[in-house]
Amino acid sequence: MSTDNFNQYTTEEFETATRAVLGDIKATVEPNFGELGIVCDRSDIVAICKIVKQDPGISMEYLRSISVVDWVEHMEVVYHLSSIKHMNRIVIKVVIPLEDLKIDSVITVWSGADWHEREGHDLFGVEFIGHPDMSPLILYEGFEGFPGRKSFEIPVQETFYGD
Amino acid sequence: MNISDYISIFAIVFVMFNGILGSVLVVIYGERKVLARLQQRIGPSRTGPWGILQTLADAVKLVLKEDIRPQNSDRIIFYLAPLIIFTPIFMLWVVLPFGSGLVLGDIDLGLFYVSALLGLSVVGMVAAGWSSNSKYAMLGSARSAAQLISYELPLILSILSVGLFAQLFTDNPFNLSSIVNAQAGLPFIFVMPLAFVLFLIGGLAETARIPFDIPHADEEIVGGAFVEYSGIRWGAFQLSEYTGLITMAFLASILFLGGWSGPFSDKFVWLQPFYISSKTAFIILLAFWIRAPLPRLRIDQLMAFAWKAIIPISFANFILVSLVVFIGDRISLPIFQIQLILGLLNLISMIALAYLLTSRRKRRLAVYRERWGEK
Amino acid sequence: METKATVIRDENSETAELRINMGPQHPATHGVFRMVLTLDGERVVTVEPHIGYLHRGSEKLTEGENFQQITTLFDRLDYISNFNNEWVYVRTVERAMEVEIPERAEFIRIILGELNRIASHFLFYGTYGLDIGAMNPVMIGFRERERIQALFEGVSGARMMHNYFRVGGVKEDLPDGFVPAINALLEHLKKGYEDAKNILTESEIFIERTAGIGALDAERTLDYGVTGPVLRAAGVDYDIRKADPYSMYSDLDFSVPLGSHGDCYDRYMVRMLEIEQSIKIIEQCIRRLPDGPIQGKVSRILRPPEGDFFVHGENPRGDLGVYLVSTGGTVRPYRLKIRGPSFSNLMALSSMMEGAYLADSTVILGSLDIVLGEVDR
Structure with missing residues (x-):
């Protein structure tokens, strides 16, 4: 293990191994700021996740987080994966268009995707298809709007100081 | 009975009642202070000198608080439940002697009276839990019903073994005063230490104190049967809890520690209440001490402890005492020898039990030491 | 004792499951966590966790703050281990800007971060004892934590919300007499640690209450994304200080304690x-x-380059990750996602609790050692 904080696991072998494992799935694989970045179509996300989790050489058994980024013209769902066995890290980015905010849920691959996806649904309105329970997680029932988005304006509450 | 009798009865009851209330205040203050010292705290220190008025202030606060009743609760039972718990515990004090002749009603079947009234508090608990219309309260009352009924048996069996043994000394073995008189020579704790320990365990469980405070379990069911009570009604529950503790300790000192008897207690009658209250205070301190470091058991472990360990031991102890008393009486051994035999047998069985418990503990600990390496 | 029980049912009697609501106001839910338990007698059938009562929108708030100002928000996430939170955040920005950190600053950070870990674990010890019903542990735990916080106050000026770590280093140098003070503190801590161990570690009731409770094997624990002591108790050797060493950790000599059974006792140990x-x-x-x-050497105004960076660090509760998306040249982050360890650890709660006793539910929840400020963010 190197002590360098930056780019420590982006070995050439890991990149080529990941490329080889992905086979004919259409995806770009290139280093992404210290991790191995995979950019793919949203239809392939579950397939890719299954492959990178189950392949013994890559073995991404640990889903660190699922983030949604609002790029105003489109949304991006970012999956951060990590391998405890090999200490490799992968980041998968999927672009989804604003008109159709839907993506397949990866809860069948990692149970830990549960609340991350619900949070993404809460704050950004991204619908994760196949998730068993999309009820609000951190917002209350009946909350209007998606507070994570750039377009959301934080309502200003008038402070009442008394008479 | 003429009018002066009524007045004197009223006066006595008034004094007793307020005396118990006062002693409850003292015990609560003592618990807070003692626990604080055991935990490197100071405890109440602001209200009055050394904080002695703290419990009084709390009591006043409880009285002044709003009395809230949940909307869907059963009104009559909800209001009755504190009284149902409160009354039998106070009725117990009718037969408890503070000194020779210093007792309200010196009834012959005092032991049975005590056992009967001890069993009544479970009714109040269930009534409180059921009528509150709260799931937490219901769980709490179900737990306390299970627990109180289970631990009633060892308690009563050890009380009865005392009565059995007192037969050798007196014709009136179930009278509390004669039990105390029987211990003038040698307190029963030296003759029947096993019964004493069983009584203490049963008493702790009956008064629902740590490690047996499962009916209350603040971290799980937030106070059990009393969740929905507030103000003076909650205070009444608390009062009966602590009165229960005092009663248990008082009973233990009567049954096992020789009651009011002590050095010069025959010559100076005024020493007798002093002796009995200091013995009671000692037992109460023991309960505080047990409370400080120990965690709480789980309900199934508690039940297993009762039905697999404590109750068989109590029965064995009861049979042992009755055999020794019966045979000793038949072959008319001197009382001293019977005491010696029973004491020795008790000691042997205590040592055997202690050995069994420690070896079990060692076996269990070995597993965890191995798991974690000797560190 | 293994929790084996045979349920005896009377054919003629009718039983019903009981749904009880635990929290958000409940003494054992460690904050404003709420769970709806379905009980069969005293046994838990299903658990339905509800979070969000402490949601302050920290992630959204960062988008309106300068990079220097965000540190204060991180103090308020996991409010038991503030230094560790700040540390992960400043490391994210440092990594994005490729800042060199002087060695003294690194050591100061490690000292404070590890002290904070001790404080957090002592707090866990206290509250865990309380969850099981023992009163003494909480006094010992808070006593030791209070000593540590007094030192923190001397260093940063605040007991909890320090705002002491800066991008590129720390706010100011250690106060005079820090080294003697911390040496004395460590002596106290060692004594307090012995006290703490004597009360619970070999207590028979404690072992009965925790051993074999809430056990989850390594595979399933990892499946939920659980990290930190909970994962290590299941026997998975994953400590970011060792696995992906940051700061000076690779030069330091320490070991990672591992459990084998993944139960509450192992988590405690x-x-x-x-x-x-x-x-x-x-x-x-x-x-x-x-x-x-x-x-x-850092410029006064922080403008990280364009890109997205994910940095994680070993918090007392597990793997705290910060995902920073920067559009380059701006003084505010475009998006900042916080991956809190408690958030993921809490997900595994329901599978740990099913089949346990009601009394165990607080024990299991306590063994996860969650902080709601981080779960809800």
Whole structure:
């Protein structure tokens, strides 16, 4: 293990191994700021996740987080994966268009995707298809709007100081 | 009975009642202070000198608080439940002697009276839990019903073994005063230490104190049967809890520690209440001490402890005492020898039990030491 | 004791499951966590966790703050281990801007971070004892934590919300007399640790209550994304300080305590042994603490380059990750996602609790050692 904080696991072998494992799935694989970045179509996300989790050489058994980024013209769902066995890290980015905010849920691959996806649904309105329970997680029932988005304006509450 | 009798009865009851209330205040203050010292705290220190008025202030606060009743609760039972718990515990004090002749009603079947009234508090608990219309309260009352009924048996069996043994000394073995008189020579704790320990365990469980405070379990069911009570009604529950503790300790000192008897207690009658209250205070301190470091058991472990360990031991102890008393009486051994035999047998069985418990503990600990390496 | 029980049912009697609501106001839910339990008698059938009562929108708030100002928000996430939170955040920005950090600053950070870990574990010890019903542990736990916080106050000026770590270093140098003070503190902590161990570690009731409770095997624990002591208790050797060493951790000598059964007792033991290891780390750092600057060369206005960066660090509760998306040249982050360890750990709760006793539910929840400020963000 190197002590360098930056780019420590982006070995050439890991990149080529990941490329080889992905086979004919259409995806770009290139280093992404210290991790191995995979950019793919949203239809392939579950397939890719299954492959990178189950392949013994890559073995991404640990889903660190699922983030949604609002790029105003489109949304991006970012999956951060990590391998405890090999200490490799992968980041998968999927672009989804604003008109159709839907993506397949990866809860069948990692149970830990549960609340991350619900949070993404809460704050950004991204619908994760196949998730068993999309009820609000951190917002209350009946909350209007998606507070994570750039377009959301934080309502200003008038402070009442008394008479 | 003429009018002066009524007045004197009223006066006595008034004094007793307020005396118990006062002693409850003292015990609560003592618990807070003692626990604080055991935990490197100071405890109440602001209200009055050394904080002695703290419990009084709390009591006043409880009285002044709003009395809230949940909307869907059963009104009559909800209001009755504190009284149902409160009354039998106070009725117990009718037969408890503070000194020779210093007792309200010196009834012959005092032991049975005590056992009967001890069993009544479970009714109040269930009534409180059921009528509150709260799931937490219901769980709490179900737990306390299970627990109180289970631990009633060892308690009563050890009380009865005392009565059995007192037969050798007196014709009136179930009278509390004669039990105390029987211990003038040698307190029963030296003759029947096993019964004493069983009584203490049963008493702790009956008064629902740590490690047996499962009916209350603040971290799980937030106070059990009393969740929905507030103000003076909650205070009444608390009062009966602590009165229960005092009663248990008082009973233990009567049954096992020789009651009011002590050095010069025959010559100076005024020493007798002093002796009995200091013995009671000692037992109460023991309960505080047990409370400080120990965690709480789980309900199934508690039940297993009762039905697999404590109750068989109590029965064995009861049979042992009755055999020794019966045979000793038949072959008319001197009382001293019977005491010696029973004491020795008790000691042997205590040592055997202690050995069994420690070896079990060692076996269990070995597993965890191995798991974690000797560190 | 294994929790084996045969349920005896009377054919004629009718039983019903009981749904009870625990929280958000409940003494054992460690904050404003709420769970709806379905009970069969005293046994838990299903658990339905509800979070969000402490949601303050921290992630959204960061988008309106400068990079220097965000540190204060991180103090308020996991409010038991503030230094560790700040540390992960400043490391994210440092990594994005590729800042060199002077060695003295690194050692100061490690000392404070490890002290904070000890404080957090002592708090766990206290509250865990309380969850099981013992009163003494909480006094010992808070006593030791209070000593540590007094030192923190001397260093940063605040007991909890420090705002002390800066991008490139720390806010100011250690106060005079820090080294004697921390040496005295460590002596106290060692004594307090022995006290703590004596009360619970070998207590028979404690073992009965925790051993075999809430056990989850390594595979399933990992499946939920659980990290930190809970994962290590299941036997998975994953400590970011070792696995992906940051700061000076690769130079320091310490070991990672591992459990084998993944039950509540192992979680407790892992945390207790981590206190020992942290004391060991701090002692090494004090010995090696060099003189020198405490702040690297950083421009006054922070403008990280374009890109997205994910940095994680080992918090007392597990793997805290910060995902920073920067559009380049701006003084505010475009998006900042916080991956809190408690958030993921809490997900595994329901599978741990099913089939346990009601009394165990608080024990299991306590063994996860969650902080709601981080779960809800």
